[in-house]
Amino acid sequence: MTAEPILSVEGFSKHFELHEQAKTIPSSSNVNFDVYAGKLTALIGPTGAGKSSVLKGIYRTYLPSSGRITYHAANGTSLNLALADEHQILELRSREIGFVTQFLHALPRQSTEDVVAQPLYQRGVSREQGRQKAREVLANLNIPERLWGVPPATFSGGEKQRVNLARGLIAKPRLLLLDEPTASLDPTTTDRVVEMIQAMKAEGTAMLAIFHHPDLVERLADNVVTLTPPVALNNKEVTS
Amino acid sequence: MEKILEVRNLSKVFGKGCPNCFEKTGPELNTNICPDCKSVVAAHDLSLDLYKGEILGIMGESGSGKSTVVKNLFFDQDPTSGHAIFYDDDKQYDLFSLNAAQKRHLRNHHFGMVYQNPHLGLNFGISSGGNIAERLLMNDLRNYKEIRERARELLERTEVLTERMDELPKNFSGGMQQRVQIAKALAINPPMLYLDEVTTGLDLSVQAKILDLILEIQQEMNTAMIVVTHDLGVVRLLAGRTIVMKYGRIIESGLTDQILEDPQHAYTQRLVASAL
Ligand SMILES: Nc1ncnc2c1ncn2[C@@H]1O[C@H](COP(=O)(O)OP(=O)(O)OP(=O)(O)O)[C@@H](O)[C@H]1O
Ligand SMILES: Nc1ncnc2c1ncn2[C@@H]1O[C@H](COP(=O)(O)OP(=O)(O)OP(=O)(O)O)[C@@H](O)[C@H]1O
Ligand SMILES: [Mg+2]
Ligand SMILES: [Mg+2]
Ligand SMILES: [Zn+2]
Numbered sequence: 001m002t003a004e005p006i007l008s009v010e011g012f013s014k015h016f017e018l019h020e021q022a023k024t025i026p027s028s029s030n031v032n033f034d035v036y037a038g039k040l041t042a043l044i045g046p047t048g049a050g051k052s053s054v055l056k057g058i059y060r061t062y063l064p065s066s067g068r069i070t071y072h073a074a075n076g077t078s079l080n081l082a083l084a085d086e087h088q089i090l091e092l093r094s095r096e097i098g099f100v101t102q103f104l105h106a107l108p109r110q111s112t113e114d115v116v117a118q119p120l121y122q123r124g125v126s127r128e129q130g131r132q133k134a135r136e137v138l139a140n141l142n143i144p145e146r147l148w149g150v151p152p153a154t155f156s157g158g159e160k161q162r163v164n165l166a167r168g169l170i171a172k173p174r175l176l177l178l179d180e181p182t183a184s185l186d187p188t189t190t191d192r193v194v195e196m197i198q199a200m201k202a203e204g205t206a207m208l209a210i211f212h213h214p215d216l217v218e219r220l221a222d223n224v225v226t227l228t229p230p231v232a233l234n235n236k237e238v239t240s
Numbered sequence: 241m242e243k244i245l246e247v248r249n250l251s252k253v254f255g256k257g258c259p260n261c262f263e264k265t266g267p268e269l270n271t272n273i274c275p276d277c278k279s280v281v282a283a284h285d286l287s288l289d290l291y292k293g294e295i296l297g298i299m300g301e302s303g304s305g306k307s308t309v310v311k312n313l314f315f316d317q318d319p320t321s322g323h324a325i326f327y328d329d330d331k332q333y334d335l336f337s338l339n340a341a342q343k344r345h346l347r348n349h350h351f352g353m354v355y356q357n358p359h360l361g362l363n364f365g366i367s368s369g370g371n372i373a374e375r376l377l378m379n380d381l382r383n384y385k386e387i388r389e390r391a392r393e394l395l396e397r398t399e400v401l402t403e404r405m406d407e408l409p410k411n412f413s414g415g416m417q418q419r420v421q422i423a424k425a426l427a428i429n430p431p432m433l434y435l436d437e438v439t440t441g442l443d444l445s446v447q448a449k450i451l452d453l454i455l456e457i458q459q460e461m462n463t464a465m466i467v468v469t470h471d472l473g474v475v476r477l478l479a480g481r482t483i484v485m486k487y488g489r490i491i492e493s494g495l496t497d498q499i500l501e502d503p504q505h506a507y508t509q510r511l512v513a514s515a516l
Contacts, residue, residue: 019506020513060495062502086495087241087291090480107455107477108448121459 004072005034006175006206007058012067012082014053015230026230027053031067033225035175040197040207042217045227051210052102054227055177057082058208059099060089071097074174094122098173100181104152104164111149112138112163119171137166140196142189157184162193169196176200178209182216194219243327244432244464245290245313250322252308252488255279257320267486267507272303282308283488286322292431293462297479297496299469301511304485306468307356310434312336313466314353315343326350326432348378352425356437358417361424362409368395368420369405375427394423398453415446422453429461436468451477472515476500484508 012031015024028050035041043051056062058069058081069081074096079088093099098119106115114121116137117130125133138148141162147155152163165181178197182190197220201207211217217224253261258277265272265281272281283305290296298306311317313324313335324335328350333342355361362371372391381387392402398419400412409417418438425433435454439447455478457463467478475482475496483493484505492505503509 016502017504019509056501061497063494063498063504086481087294089495090294091241105476107452109445109452124459 003036005036006072007035007208008068008070009033009054009058010068010070012054012057012064012069014050014057014062014065028057028227029230031225031227033223035206035208036222037174037206038201038204039222040201040209040220041223041225042221043208043210043225043227044214044217046229048229049227050230051227052179055099055179055208055210059093059097059177060084061099071175094119096174097177098168098171098175099177100165100168100179102179102183104160106152106163108151108153110151112143112152112155113148115152115163116166116170118167123171133170134166137170138163140192141166142192158186158189161185162189165193165196169200172200172203173205175206175208178207180210180212183212190216241291241294243289244292244294245288245324245326247286247288247309247313247324248322250283250286250309250312250324251281251320252283252305252312252317253279253281253320265487266489267491270487272305272487281488283312283319286490288483288490288493290432290464290466292464293458294481295458295465295467295479297467297469297475297482298485299472299475299482299499299511300485300491301470303487305488306470306485307436308488309485310353310436310466310468314351314434315347316353328431348375349428350430350432352428352430352433354418354421354425354433354435354438356440358409358414358421361421362417364409366408367406368400368409368412368423371409371420371424372427375424379428390427391423394427395420398423398426399449413446415442415450418442418450419453422450422457426457426461429463431462431464433463433465434468435465437470438467439471439474440469454478472500472512484511 010032013029014027017024031054033041043054045051053062057064060081064082067082070078071081072078113131113134116134120130120133135148143162152160161184168176182193256277257279260276261274261279261281262284264274286309298309300306312319319336326333326335369391372394373387376387376390391405395402395405400416400419409420439450458465469475479496482496482499484491486507492508500512503512
């Protein structure tokens with residue numbers, strides 16, 4: 001590939017120091033890969049391999065323990081997300097980097113439309129315009145119209161997941177992180193999601209995704225990165 | 241992004257103080273009371289930055305000094321030492337060296353405060369509409385009709401029945417009083433708002449509505465806010481960044497989701513684990 005990557009992860013590692021239990025839990029070690037505009041990089045590996053931790057490290061929900069995460073921003077500058085200032089991270093989250101997490105977090109009373117339009121409101125889009133756009137995305141994802149005006153708290157797992165996805169897609173981020181976005185969807189809805197991801201790729205969005213199913217990796221991924229569970233630090237002598 | 245507030249090395253001691261107050265208190269020593277002179281070190285060496293339109297959470301257990309921070313910034317108390325600068329476009333105010341008239345000016349024109357106890361934020365001797373009118377008058381709005389119109393608009397905005405704007409706040413439920421307080425604080429469109437445990441003690445559905453309202457206001461008016469709470473759920477929903485306090489000190493600060501999902505300090509880890 002000749003194009004410059006949007007995101008380069010070099011030697012990323014993450015471990016958790018649990019003070020109370022006096023324990024160190026390794027999560028990801030020495031992870032390296034690139035993500036390109038209009039391409040999808042898939043992270044695969046067994047449970048506990050640290051896939052989610054890599055996404056969270058890039059988004060800074062987790063503080064990386066070591067490594068470099070170089071992000072090339074829309075304005076032409078690049079920065080190391082592992083060390084960037086918190087205000088810079090917040091700015092990127094609201095303008096350029098989206099994250100569809102495994103579970104939906106939303107204000108309890110907020111209607112589904114508003115939950116989905118949140119990223120737009122944060123950019124200063126009016127309620128009216130935001131809701132309009134949200135309805136388009138919700139319709140695209142096969143969410144029945146009767147659900148648009150009510151909070152997603154009581155929705156089924158698959159419905160919630162689509163709401164979460166709608167919120168991630170609506171703002172058209174430059175870089176989108178996806179953590180198992182289709183885990184609880186039926187085949188028809190999964191196909192819809194696949195089409196939407198393909199459309200976003202065609203528009204130039206760079207994606208880093210974890211998929212439940214090898215079939216989806218096959219259909220969507222341009223690059224595949226395999227992670228292996230790190231060896232527990234405490235067991236080092238035993239295993240080597 | 242532009243900075244709106246900068247706080248450096250803020251300390252607040254209640255009592256006469258002695259040279260040992262700071263080294264003999266704090267989280268490592270598990271106390272905020274100086275053993276030598278019995279003074280209370282409510283806050284020590286606090287520094288923070290706030291940007292326009294940003295919500296910062298201050299979290300910590302009872303007595304950790306959360307309210308002290310906002311009370312000092314809103315001039316309800318005077319700090320023992322430290323600096324704070326408020327940026328208003330091209331003007332800068334060195335908060336702790338202003339005279340009384342200058343402080344009043346900032347409270348009336350630039351700052352808003354919502355207290356946990358509505359008795360502190362509202363005048364219970366006058367109607368809810370009157371409470372808002374009072375604040376508008378201080379902000380140089382003089383025309384009776386305009387004042388009434390704006391008060392009505394604000395109460396509508398905060399979902400207080402406007403038919404009840406001439407009633408005394410004591411007739412209202414706790415959630416309603418809190419809404420009137422928010423309407424009053426917002427009357428002057430302050431760029432800087434302090435919220436001290438605004439949802440504590442309210443039932444869950446009322447809490448949800450108030451949190452929703454706060455978020456809407458922040459997005460519509462780009463208001464910067466400091467939200468004080470012992471409730472992790474509140475910071476998760478409102479604040480982009482969060483500070484954790486214990487015995488008057490900052491223990492840890494970071495992006496809110498990072499503080500909640502990957503806390504670094506043993507105390508924060510315990511706090512988050514016990515809330516799950
Ligand atoms: N916040 C956390 N605190 C402590 N340990 C954590 C935390 N998050 C993840 N871990 C640990 O890090 C390791 C990797 O977890 P991670 O969730 O990244 O794996 P994954 O590859 O996404 O797994 P799965 O396929 O099951 O989702 C696991 O051992 C996990 O228990
Ligand atoms: N006027 C005062 N005189 C003496 N001590 C005081 C005074 N006001 C506050 N304190 C003490 O300062 C410390 C910090 O108080 P503060 O009100 O800031 O705590 P807080 O974190 O807001 O607690 P809470 O969650 O209970 O509201 C406490 O130990 C408190 O008892
Ligand atoms: Mg995972
Ligand atoms: Mg308090
Ligand atoms: Zn002392």
